[in-house]
Amino acid sequence: LDKILNLDCNLKDIATNVVLSDGNFDSEIMFIGEAPGAEEDKLGKPFVGQAGKLLDNMLNFIGLNRKTNFYITNIVFWRPPGNRTPTKSEINTCLPITKSHIKIFKPKLLIFLGNVATKSLLKTEEGISKLRGKKLTYIDEEHKLKIPARAFFHPAYLLRNPIDKKKVWSDLIELHNYLKEKKIRF
Numbered sequence: 001l002d003k004i005l006n007l008d009c010n011l012k013d014i015a016t017n018v019v020l021s022d023g024n025f026d027s028e029i030m031f032i033g034e035a036p037g038a039e040e041d042k043l044g045k046p047f048v049g050q051a052g053k054l055l056d057n058m059l060n061f062i063g064l065n066r067k068t069n070f071y072i073t074n075i076v077f078w079r080p081p082g083n084r085t086p087t088k089s090e091i092n093t094c095l096p097i098t099k100s101h102i103k104i105f106k107p108k109l110l111i112f113l114g115n116v117a118t119k120s121l122l123k124t125e126e127g128i129s130k131l132r133g134k135k136l137t138y139i140d141e142e143h144k145l146k147i148p149a150r151a152f153f154h155p156a157y158l159l160r161n162p163i164d165k166k167k168v169w170s171d172l173i174e175l176h177n178y179l180k181e182k183k184i185r186f
């Protein structure tokens with residue numbers, strides 16, 4: 001935590017709280033979102049606002065529950081004003097923390113929510129509509145890590161574009177099958 005609080009991130013001074021993570025640290029699945037919104041900033045926990053409720057509801061359908069079987073964090077730990085997309089520099093400042101967070105947690109599966117998490121951790125310029133539904137791999141050469149990954153639409157995007165909720169069903173079913181096949185605990 002000290003390392004995070006010492007990060008030189010311009011958002012720190014305008015945010016109310018630092019928002020790190022929620023869920024079960026002993027689980028095998030790690031979700032990574034973008035940055036806290038208003039509710040998250042107020043409560044100091046990720047995904048507790050409207051988008052978080054949608055995410056919890058979707059994941060509940062396949063038996064995932066953050067109290068018991070997944071862990072969730074964000075790329076950026078402070079709320080960008082007005083919920084704007086974090087800048088490259090804000091992302092790059094926070095990224096080393098997320099990478100060591102992944103190394104320590106060692107998930108059996110990583111799930112990126114939205115473009116910011118996907119692009120920053122997969123080092124790709126491809127967008128979420130191209131990458132969702134595909135088997136992806138997170139590679140951290142420095143720590144010799146190769147972790148299976150998936151990219152999902154961000155729940156805040158789904159709130160704005162409910163038509164795409166349909167596509168999430170097949171992603172959720174694929175995820176559920178994968179967890180069973182690989183005997184990942186959930």
Ligand code: URA
Nearest residue numbers: 033034035036046047
């Ligand atoms: N959106 C995110 O990406 N993260 C949160 O914690 C809340 C909303």
